[in-house]
Amino acid sequence: MTEITTISGNRGLMLEEPLIFEQGCPGRIGVDIADPGPVDEDRLGGLARQGAIGLPDLSEPQMVRHYTRLSQKNYGIDSGFYPLGSCTMKHNPRLSEKMARIPGLTDLHPFQPQSTVQGALEVIDLLAHWLKGLAGMPALAMSPAAGAHGEWCGLMAIRAYHDDHGDSRRTRVLVPESAHGTNPATAAMCGYSVDPVPANERGRVDVAALKAKLGPDVACIMVTNPNTCGLFEDEILEIARITHDAGAFFYCDGANYNAIVGRVKVADLGIDAMHINLHKTFSTPHGGGGPGAGPTVLSAKLAPYAPLPFVVHGTDGLELVEHAEQAPGAKPFGRVKGYHGQFGVFVRALAYILSMGADGLRQTSSDAVLNANYLLASLKDVLSASFDGPCMHECLFDDRFLKDSGVTTLDFAKMLIDEGFHPMTMYFPLVVHGALLMEPTESEAKETLDGFIAVIRALAAKAKNSEAEAFKAAPRLTPRRRLDETLAARQPILRWKHGANAEG
Amino acid sequence: MRYLPHTEADRRAMLATIGARDVDCLFQDVPAAARLDQPIDLPAGQSEMAVERVFTRMAGKNLSAGCAPFFIGAGLYRHHVPAAVDQLLTRGEFLTSYTPYQPEVSQGTLQYLFEFQTQVAMITGMEVANASMYDGATACAEAAVMAARVTRKKKIVLSGNLHPHYVQTTETVTKHQGLEIEALAPDPFGFEDLMGRVDSRTACLIVQNPGFFGGIRDLTQLADACHEVGALLVVAVAEPVSLGLITPPGAMGADIVVAEGQSLGMGLQFGGPGLGLFATREKYVRQMPGRLCGQTVDQDGKRGFVLTLSTREQHIRREKATSNICTNSGLCALAFTMHLTLLGETGLTRLAKLNHAQAVRLEQSLRRVPGAKVISQTYFNEFALYLGDDVDAAEVVEKLAAKGILGGVAASRFYPHWPELRPILLLAATETNSQDDMAALVSALNEGL
Numbered sequence: 001m002t003e004i005t006t007i008s009g010n011r012g013l014m015l016e017e018p019l020i021f022e023q024g025c026p027g028r029i030g031v032d033i034a035d036p037g038p039v040d041e042d043r044l045g046g047l048a049r050q051g052a053i054g055l056p057d058l059s060e061p062q063m064v065r066h067y068t069r070l071s072q073k074n075y076g077i078d079s080g081f082y083p084l085g086s087c088t089m090k091h092n093p094r095l096s097e098k099m100a101r102i103p104g105l106t107d108l109h110p111f112q113p114q115s116t117v118q119g120a121l122e123v124i125d126l127l128a129h130w131l132k133g134l135a136g137m138p139a140l141a142m143s144p145a146a147g148a149h150g151e152w153c154g155l156m157a158i159r160a161y162h163d164d165h166g167d168s169r170r171t172r173v174l175v176p177e178s179a180h181g182t183n184p185a186t187a188a189m190c191g192y193s194v195d196p197v198p199a200n201e202r203g204r205v206d207v208a209a210l211k212a213k214l215g216p217d218v219a220c221i222m223v224t225n226p227n228t229c230g231l232f233e234d235e236i237l238e239i240a241r242i243t244h245d246a247g248a249f250f251y252c253d254g255a256n257y258n259a260i261v262g263r264v265k266v267a268d269l270g271i272d273a274m275h276i277n278l279h280k281t282f283s284t285p286h287g288g289g290g291p292g293a294g295p296t297v298l299s300a301k302l303a304p305y306a307p308l309p310f311v312v313h314g315t316d317g318l319e320l321v322e323h324a325e326q327a328p329g330a331k332p333f334g335r336v337k338g339y340h341g342q343f344g345v346f347v348r349a350l351a352y353i354l355s356m357g358a359d360g361l362r363q364t365s366s367d368a369v370l371n372a373n374y375l376l377a378s379l380k381d382v383l384s385a386s387f388d389g390p391c392m393h394e395c396l397f398d399d400r401f402l403k404d405s406g407v408t409t410l411d412f413a414k415m416l417i418d419e420g421f422h423p424m425t426m427y428f429p430l431v432v433h434g435a436l437l438m439e440p441t442e443s444e445a446k447e448t449l450d451g452f453i454a455v456i457r458a459l460a461a462k463a464k465n466s467e468a469e470a471f472k473a474a475p476r477l478t479p480r481r482r483l484d485e486t487l488a489a490r491q492p493i494l495r496w497k498h499g500a501n502a503e504g
Numbered sequence: 505m506r507y508l509p510h511t512e513a514d515r516r517a518m519l520a521t522i523g524a525r526d527v528d529c530l531f532q533d534v535p536a537a538a539r540l541d542q543p544i545d546l547p548a549g550q551s552e553m554a555v556e557r558v559f560t561r562m563a564g565k566n567l568s569a570g571c572a573p574f575f576i577g578a579g580l581y582r583h584h585v586p587a588a589v590d591q592l593l594t595r596g597e598f599l600t601s602y603t604p605y606q607p608e609v610s611q612g613t614l615q616y617l618f619e620f621q622t623q624v625a626m627i628t629g630m631e632v633a634n635a636s637m638y639d640g641a642t643a644c645a646e647a648a649v650m651a652a653r654v655t656r657k658k659k660i661v662l663s664g665n666l667h668p669h670y671v672q673t674t675e676t677v678t679k680h681q682g683l684e685i686e687a688l689a690p691d692p693f694g695f696e697d698l699m700g701r702v703d704s705r706t707a708c709l710i711v712q713n714p715g716f717f718g719g720i721r722d723l724t725q726l727a728d729a730c731h732e733v734g735a736l737l738v739v740a741v742a743e744p745v746s747l748g749l750i751t752p753p754g755a756m757g758a759d760i761v762v763a764e765g766q767s768l769g770m771g772l773q774f775g776g777p778g779l780g781l782f783a784t785r786e787k788y789v790r791q792m793p794g795r796l797c798g799q800t801v802d803q804d805g806k807r808g809f810v811l812t813l814s815t816r817e818q819h820i821r822r823e824k825a826t827s828n829i830c831t832n833s834g835l836c837a838l839a840f841t842m843h844l845t846l847l848g849e850t851g852l853t854r855l856a857k858l859n860h861a862q863a864v865r866l867e868q869s870l871r872r873v874p875g876a877k878v879i880s881q882t883y884f885n886e887f888a889l890y891l892g893d894d895v896d897a898a899e900v901v902e903k904l905a906a907k908g909i910l911g912g913v914a915a916s917r918f919y920p921h922w923p924e925l926r927p928i929l930l931l932a933a934t935e936t937n938s939q940d941d942m943a944a945l946v947s948a949l950n951e952g953l
Contacts, residue, residue, distance in 0.1 A: 001588075010860050017615070019615070019618070019619055019622075020619050020845050021619070021622065024848060026849070026850070027850060028848065028850070029846075029847075029848060029851045029854075030586070030588070030845065030846030030847065030848065030851065031584075031586050031846045031851050031855075032630060033851060033854045033855050033858055033935065034858060034935065035858075036854065036857040036858040036860075038855075038860040039681060039860065039861045039864050040864075041864075042773040042860060042864070042881060043860070043864060043867075043880075043881075043882050043883050043887075044720060044749065044750055044860070044884070045720050045721075045722070045881065045882035046656070046722075047718075047720050047721075047722055047751045047882070048749060048750060049747075049748070049749055049750055049752065049753070050751065052849060053626050053627055053747075053748070053849055053853075054626045054854065055623065055626060055844065055847075055848050055849040055852060056845075056848055056849070057628075057814070057848035057849055057850050057851075058845055058846070058848055060525055060586075060588055060846060063588060063842065063845050064588055064592065066725075067592045067595075067598075067616070067838075067842060067846070068592065068595070070611075070612035070613075070615055070929075071595040071597040071598050071612050072580035072612065072614055073597075073609075073610075073611035073612040073615070074597035074598065074601045074609065074610055074611070074612035074613055075601060075606075075610070076594025076597045076598070076599065076600035076601040077596070077600040077601075077611035078597065078600045079596070079597060079600075080598070080793055082602070083588070085604055087781045089600075091507055092599065092600050093507060095552050095555060095556070095570065096584055097594060097599075098556075099555070099556070100560045102560065103560075103563070103568050103571075103592070104560075104564060104566045104568045105562070105566070105569055105774075106564025106568075106771055106772070106773050106774075107565055107568040107569045107570045107582075107771065107772055108568055108569060108571055108773070108774040109574070109580060109582065109772050109774070109775070109910070110578045110580065110772075110773055110774050110775030110776075110897035111576050111578050111580075111913040111917065112567070112569075112576060112905075113901055113902055113905040113910075115902070115905060116567035116905055116910065117564065117565060117567075117774070118565045118568050119561075119562035119564065119565030119566040120562075120566055120774050122562050122565065123562055124565065126562075133544060133545075133546050134544055134546070145638040145639065145642070145776070145777065146638065146826045146829075146831045146878055147830070147831075148818070148830045148831070149642075149829075150637065151828070152828060156679075156680075159680060167559050168924040178817075178821075179563075179820075180830075181818040181819035181820070181822045181825070181830075182816075182818050182819075182828050182830050184822040184823035185681070185818035185821070185822060185823055185825040185827070186828045187823065188823040188824070188825075188828075189677070189680070189681065189789075189827075189828055190680050191680030191681060191682070194822075194823045206928075209553075218845055221514070221682050226800070230531065232531075232533035232534055234533040234534075236535065236538075237537065237538070238906065239768065254506055260531075260534070260543060262540075263531060263534070263539070263540055264534055264538050264539065264540060265540065265544070266616065267537070268537070269535075269538055272670065279529060281611045284595075284604050284836065285599045285600055286600065286601065286603070286834075286837030287598070287599060287636075287834045287836075287838075288598055288601045288602070288604065288613040288834035288835060289602070289603035289613070289795070289831055289832050289834035289925035290636075290638075290777075290831035290832050290833040290834045290835065290836070291602065291638070291777035291831070291833045291834075291836055292831055293777075294733065298552050305528075306893035307605070307676070308672075322917070323920055324891065331837070333567060333679075333681065334672060334673075334675060334676025334679065334832065335641075335669060335673050336642075336673065336676060337638055337639050337642050337669075337673055337776075337778075338579065338639045338640060338641035338642075338667070338669040338670065338764070338775065338778060339579075339580070339639075339669065339774075339775025339776055339778070340774065340775050341775075341776050342777045343773055343774035343775060343776045344536065344773040344774075344776060344777055345560045345664075345776070345777060347559070350557055351559065354547075354549075354550055354554075354555045354558060355506075355507070355549055355550060355552070355555050356505065356507070356549050357543075357547055357548040357550060357804040358543040358544045358545070358546040358547065358548060359543045359548045359549060359550030360505045360507075360508075360548075361543075361544075362540075362543045362544075363505060364507075364508065366527045366921040367508055367510055367515075368529065369530050369531065369640055370515060370518055370522075370527055370928050371518075371529070373518075373522045373530050374521060374522060376522075376694050377523065378521060380599075389522075390522075390524070390529070390531075390532065391576060392533075392609045401566070412580075413606075414906070415606070417606065417608055417609055422606065422609065422797055424607055428819075442507075442508055442510075442511060442909055443507065443508075443509070444889050445509035445510070445514070445519075446509075446510065446514045448516060465794070473803075475608050477606070478608040480518070480607065480608055480611055480613050480806060480808040481608065481802045481803040481804055481806075482608065482802060482803050483607045483608070483648070483662040483800050483801070483802045483803075483808045483809075483810045484801055484802070485799045485800065485810050485812065487800045487801065488798040488810050489798075489812050489815075490810040491797055492789065492796075492798050492812060492813060493799040493800075494618075494621055494632045494633075494789065494796055494797070494798050494799075494812075495621050495622040495625050495631075495632060495633070496618070496619070496622045501799060
């Protein structure tokens with residue numbers, strides 16, 4: 001392909017866009033603000049700001065164009081197939097966005113008198129009702145802001161239980177090697193030491209090894225199910241049994257709950273606590289990295305320790321409990337964030353849940369698992385599948401198929417970008433070499449999957465055909481090509497400074 | 505179902521490729537005892553119209569802030585969000601993208617995060633900022649843990665002017681991390697002696713500015729006192745609009761600034777999601793929690809942006825990470841940065857002046873309420889009103905609500921164990937309040953007291 005250069009640096013619809021700090025002009029404004037009027041005597045106590053802040057001044061049309069151009073440099077689910085394993089990039093319904101913008105639901109302050117927010121408390125209560133019903137669990141904590149935050153909430157409840165029962169011997173948490181990095185980090189935040197549990201040759205928890213590590217000093221195990229290899233832990237009932245026999249709790253990382261929602265109740269697996277990523281299973285937008293929400297279902301034993309605040313049914317309607325003494329019997333371990341949880345995310349998730357219903361949710365997990373198995377079946381002869389099927393909602397390959405080709409997992413993924421696909425998750429989980437983890441989700445039509453399969457098959461052939469140079473050069477058709485991450489880390493430039501961030 | 509593309513024919517064809525008889529076969533690894541044969545006993549799916557009706561009904565049970573004279577703050581402030589912000593926020597390329605791990609197809613997210621970090625550093629007067637955290641309260645807790653890491657000391661002192669939710673969240677987060685929390689009594693009159701609380705065991709002192717009860721403090725001497733004993737000064741800001749008018753914490757010697765960014769771009773949303781801002785000095789950047797975006801160049805030498813310094817984070821460091829945090833609040837950060845871009849230097853300054861002027865006007869109107877007195881000596885757009893020795897502010901709030909006025913929040917909602925705080929009402933004014941709103945509040949207070 002001939003390299004086309006332009007005078008402006010723009011390439012048709014691919015437009016270069018400077019930083020806002022490089023395009024302001026003092027005195028412009030993008031919002032009309034009333035004249036503050038005279039203030040006889042200010043109440044700032046002599047602490048009025050001295051000197052300028054340094055922010056650029058832009059008009060509304062400039063601002064709109066800036067962010068429109070930036071958006072065009074992003075790939076979203078709306079743009080195309082996004083098989084990012086472990087991340088559940090499914091369609092985000094627009095109804096959810098519309099509901100989250102109803103003034104009666106969005107223009108509410110968390111400290112309004114409770115009599116004026118009964119509808120908002122009903123949103124929280126109704127979502128809680130669904131989450132408990134789907135999981136088959138008696139209680140939950142609604143306020144965690146994300147999956148990792150929910151993990152921490154679950155472990156804090158577990159720790160509160162042990163402390164409350166005077167059991168201070170329990171200092172270890174067992175975490176399988178294939179776990180998300182958040183699991184060990186969370187355990188450490190709760191003051192626990194982390195003891196890894198190896199996987200067996202089938203990609204599941206090695207139950208014998210787990211049993212050997214369990215003991216009176218283990219507070220809980222943290223197991224992701226389905227696990228990060230996309231496999232259901234088929235010995236999960238045994239795992240739960242031996243864990244409980246040792247007096248420990250079973251925390252389940254619910255990141256992959258979308259594979260089983262509506263087909264399995266969490267309670268039936270012997271799980272004591274599990275967070276639910278509303279931004280995955282219940283399709284609230286990932287938003288370029290948040291906000292999410294991680295409500296955490298709890299067993300009856302752990303229920304009293306749920307954090308503040310929570311909603312209860314009172315005599316005059318719904319009541320928000322903000323202090324422990326308002327709820328007899330409650331022994332909350334504390335508060336995990338400000339206010340009452342990720343309400344805007346709750347509205348979106350509830351809109352999705354009500355749209356799908358119990359039948360639709362069951363169909364959702366069925367289609368998600370069907371799609372992943374279809375990818376696995378259609379690719380396992382050209383890529384190297386790490387484990388035999390069936391898989392759950394995602395399928396895992398390793399880099400054996402690239403052996404001696406000079407092409408790495410990274411190169412292979414970057415080549416996909418030029419073909420118009422978002423890459424799969426790479427190099428995670430760590431339990432296989434050069435992992436490629438693909439999660440198609442239920443949102444993708446068969447035609448989309450067939451198109452992707454055809455491209456992967458052709459690329460696999462290309463890689464075997466000694467065309468490594470083409471892979472190394474990919475991507476070539478994006479707003480930016482491969483970026484120098486080493487330079488970014490060695491000489492960090494974390495902000496714009498006048499005259500210091502010249503356009504390359 | 506409208507979100508699921510497969511026809512039954514598609515499913516049959518795919519099962520044939522897989523070599524499975526039916527979908528149930530794909531769930532063979534689920535123990536038989538835990539397999540459900542039927543949908544769970546909850547309602548079936550509904551159309552868009554039906555779902556809209558459910559939400560419209562629930563929304564109708566609320567009194568929304570825009571339908572009432574509204575004076576509630578206490579850490580979250582109602583500001584006008586320009587239409588362009590929300591319109592652009594719903595662009596699918598922003599809304600439906602993941603964390604920018606693939607920088608070649610994420611330059612949009614990465615560039616706005618870089619701009620966001622710069623804006624946050626500028627308004628707080630700090631050198632660097634991260635790409636955001638969950639909210640102000642969790643950012644505050646992370647600051648306490650970071651200060652302990654930097655100083656290798658254990659005592660965290662929390663001012664009585666720090667938002668009670670920030671206090672409670674910090675207490676919870678640090679509970680099992682070997683830290684010692686000293687939370688001071690609520691301080692509505694601004695009497696607390698913080699200088700005397702800092703000693704050689706102190707990792708940090710955390711103060712809020714403007715304080716939870718309104719007061720604005722010169723923090724310079726406190727910063728010096730902290731630095732003398734090797735402690736850090738952490739400053740929490742619950743109302744970032746104030747930074748358009750008052751001296752930023754960075755100029756008064758703060759080492760870490762945490763803030764709630766909700767004021768700009770996001771609206772109230774019943775308190776969530778929020779946006780945690782986190783800024784510090786360059787020398788501490790490797791101890792900072794949360795995602796960071798940095799500038800670099802691509803293969804062709806063009807400027808571009810990537811997530812960087814991830815060796816601090818959980819997916820690399822696992823149990824030794826600076827935090828377990830794995831998301832930021834990307835879309836909220838986008839709303840914040842877009843609003844601040846529309847405002848610019850001129851707009852933020854003017855908006856801040858307007859907010860302060862509104863609060864001063866509110867204080868002046870309240871002079872017509874006998875027995876009530878503003879006890880905050882200084883303030884930005886929120887102050888504490890003492891209603892009189894025998895008055896229960898919580899009751900007053902309820903009475904006002906019965907008249908359709910959302911007239912602030914009683915201090916006792918946060919401090920039920922402090923009877924002396926029962927007469928105190930927190931009142932905020934912003935650009936969204938009209939003269940009529942203020943007149944309605946004053947006359948209702950006069951009738952109700």
